[in-house]
Amino acid sequence: MMNNRFEAPTPEQLAQRLDKIPDDVMVRCPVCQTTFLAHDAIDKTCPECGYGLRLGARERIMMVTDQFEEIDREVTIPARFNDLQYRQKISQAKKKTQQNESVVTGFATIGRQACGLAVMDSRFIMGSLGSATGEKLTRLFEQARQRQLPVVVFTTSGGARMQEGIHSLMQMTKVSQAVSELQAAGLAYLVVLTDPTMGGVTASFAMQGDIILAEPHTMVGFAGRRVIEQTIKQTPPADFQRAETLLEHGFIDTIVPRPQLRQTLARLLTWHAGGTQ
Amino acid sequence: MTRTAFEAVQAARSEQKITTRALINGVVDHFFECHGDRNASDDAAVIGGIGELNGQPVTVIGIQKGQTLAQNQQCHFGCPEPEGYRKAQRLMQQADKFGRPVVTLINTPGAFPDVHAEHHGQGEAIAQCLLTGAQIKVPYLSIIVGEGGSGGALALAGGDEVWMFEDSIYSVLSPEGYASILWKDAHRVAEAAEQMRLTAQDLYEDGIIDRVVDEVNDVAKLQQLRQQIAEKITTLSALPAAERLAQRHARFRKF
Ligand SMILES: [Zn+2]
Secondary structure (H helix, E strand, O other): OOOOOOOOOOHHHHHHHHHHOOOOOEEEOOOOOOEEEHHHOHHHEOOOOOOEOOOOHHHHHHHHOOEEEEEOOOOOOOOOOOOHHHHHHHHHHHHHHOOOOOEEEEEEEEOOEEEEEEEEOOOOHHHOEOHHHHHHHHHHHHHHHHHOOOEEEEEEEOOEOHHHHHHHHHHHHHHHHHHHHHHHOOOOEEEEEEEEEOHHHHOOHHHOOOEEEEOOOOEEOOOOHHHHHHHHOOOOOOOOOEHHHHHHOOOOOEEOOHHHHHHHHHHHHHHOOOOOO | OOOOHHHHHHHHHOOOOOOHHHHHHHHOEEEEEOOOOOOOOOOOOEEEEEEEEOOEEEEEEEEOOOOOHHHHHHHHHHOOOHHHHHHHHHHHHHHHHOOOOEEEEEEEOOOOOOHHHHHOOHHHHHHHHHHHHHHOOOOEEEEEEEEEEHHHHHOOOOOOEEEEEOOOEEEOOOHHHHHHHHOOOOOOHHHHHHHHOOEHHHHHHOOOOOEEEOOOOOHHHHHHHHHHHHHHHHHHHOOOHHHHHHHHHHHHHOO
């Protein structure tokens, strides 16, 4: 029996119809739980709360840059990390992302402004900071300094890469030194915090930008909620480690909705083109 | 010396270990403690100030565990709050301004994980310590004297050289955490310790640290440590500042 085509569907009918739509087309916002059509969402942001769904590095680069030339694409995890389980994880991540590491680096133009650009990718072992991640970031800062260009880094990471042990920790110092040298040359370093940015990445280059931006509702912190709950039996508040809370506490410059990021970065880069030293 | 990695972990955590304050008082004369981060508070987990080493002023910054329960409640068992890292940063910058070498003495399970710390920018505080450590032009010597737990220890371990006590460990996370995250089994802690290569000897062999120093358990060993630090600072001070900084950066660049 046909329904009157102008009659609103019952909730059951609606649920049935939604079931037939592939998962990647209907999306539920993890922040405000609104369900929306991915196709209708501008730059994959929730129409209700402005949260930006997680993006792969290449998708982000397409969204933000006018031109992009990748460097160090071949740089990968050193062979000395030969644990079988870890090697399998790496293979899976490479297959999934078509990348050799958790960050893509290169030189870009954003609104006609040239800059060094690094975009982390949470699909590659949680965007964790491995030796090759640190190496790619360090080289980017070094080359940007030689070319007298500012650097933009989009962070997203679960933190240090446990499988690489102390070597992962050393990357925090190594990248910090490269940031320090770029800044000493009077070149700007801009950070865009994206969901989620945690642990050793927050405790190093994510929090060293001359200007730090964040996408709405991005989770940013050092110790994870579960660690705090388990270690000291404290229950963090609901808005814990969200970009809005960091803004309130003075740790980021501003929150920029994803559709405005390109324009915002372009303007900031115009004001910070070239070095002062 | 044959002992398991887990025995090394236990030795690093031993309550018999010399306190950071006793180390400072043994290494420098006339220690003058500088409190506070000039912003919010004074973190008891970080102890810093100025003292004399062979007649020369040096800045010493340490992370300390307590000996009594009351002390440990104050210093969170040697886990600094962001204010502690900001105090350290302030004292490093002050040392740089006045041309004083910096010596750090590290004994911490890690940065304190609580709501206060996160609200006050634990990540930012450690990040700025790393940046400051990369910038100061004075000689900078880091010594891990007990536990070197993750980013909370790394914040003060960016020196021209990094040394470790014989009974000390240094790792990206605790062996308990490693076992529970990677194997979902916190009981496999001894096995985790073995696999992590976190003992002073392992880290020396792997080129992560520059020297293993004798455990300080008597006056003679304390004198020996003082002598080793003084000699290293003399050697580092002989280098032009720019070269010293370039060497420090090269030290970490190789990782
Ligand atoms: Zn939403």
